[in-house]
Amino acid sequence: SVTGGGDDDSEIVAGTAPGFPPFEMNEGGELVGFDIDLLEAVVEETDYTLADDWEEFEFESLIPALENDNIDVIAAAMTIDPEREETIAFSDPYYEANQSVLVREDEDVDWETIEDLEGVTVGAQSGTTGEAVVEDELIEAGLIDDGDYNTYDNYVLGVEDLENGNVDAIVLDVPVAETFANDRAVEVAFTYETGEEYGFGLRQDEEELQSALNEGLATVQEDGRYEELVDEWFGN
Template sequence: MSYFLRRGRLFAALAASSSALVLAACGGGEEEQQTSSGEAPAEDVGLVNEGQLTTCTHLPYKPFQFEQDGKIVGFDVDLVDLVAKELGVRQEIVDTPFEGIQSGEDLNARKCDIAAAAMTITPERAEKIAFSDPYFDANQALLVKKDSNIKTLDDLEGKTLGVQSGTTGKLYAEENAEPKGVKLKDYEDVALELSSVKSGQVDAGINDVPVLLDYAKDNPELEVTQQFETGEQYGFGMKKGTSEKLATVVNRVLSEAKQDGTYDRLYEKWFGVKPKSSS
């Protein structure tokens, strides 16, 4: 998504004041791993905490990051585990409101070393965040009940569309649905948005394609209808101006994972299919 403000949440007072929940990522025990290519020790890349790569994310955003059997797992988690392994440290995950992630505030405050939250690279965000190379292509789509007869935005005239605050999906809806007479209802959390579609509180929801497909798979009474080509690409975020060494490692790990088949294997693990292209 080169022109949308993607996946964020407006900072609500409650979210801003809530304490961050720190959870260990799946794949622990990597702290004993030696770096595979002679990379400098972890402290030389300026990690917030010695011996660990601290990751900011906002849960849940299945299948990118979510809790399962007491562990945080997902596609993003597995990719950042590769970076932690390269550095010879373990990954530690901080669950925190997305507004602080996408604004760069958490990175600037040294709450974490890297942000992995299915976050789209945008020019606005790139002014505040140092992004990695893109690691995932994503677009937007509609989620509806199968018996709703809603197939496109045009079918939502006079109805209510759920949107996630601060996201490119919301911006797309503001630009393309509101002019058609569609009422928008904001949700800070994607889980609340999607459950509202399921319960009938809203007539449809708009969000990232892979998240909606995963939710529809688990809720067969729902379906994904119209998809919107927005050209969105996710990137990992780092503190702007002081993370050049870490960004170099991240980009190298992503490149090597795509070349040696690791990226394809992880993609298929979480999305059920191989990527069209991992180059």
């Protein structure tokens, strides 16, 4: 049974990493976003209750926090990937994404592929699949030097660095890049197909919680609430 949730065995504590719009944002101390609403709707369908207070971490600290029982579920637009599945489990997928390259709007770059990033400075959030693209497809491939790669604790800091001209490109998930592009002086240069799927992260021994969340997710997808949340957070 869930151990991290306090006295009541069926209360679960969620953790996220804000600064990833529109999935999770901290707006004046209040945590909001698609993931927040979706997990709340899903848990409502189960016998579990979700603790009102979510825990906030840097993205790369979420899996350790889960393993240490500080939280019971991760809702952080986290891609289900085989490396992560060595240590944690995931719910069924709830959102699809690829990677993209974000640049300054006024720069008029004509970059279309990863190869076009040769010699530029790039940034990504530590511990993300965006970082993996930088490391595997750019640094490993010899297109950019280690020293031309900046890591950020969150993508808001990365996008600010981009706007200020401290870095030329930020690699991040498409839906988040598009959200930044709507609000700030940045635009998506091109997308890079990775075929990622987001899932809620769980400890591997929480099979009951996993089935409950999967059933809750299926219900929310079937009864139209999932679509409502998509409209609310992604519709313009």
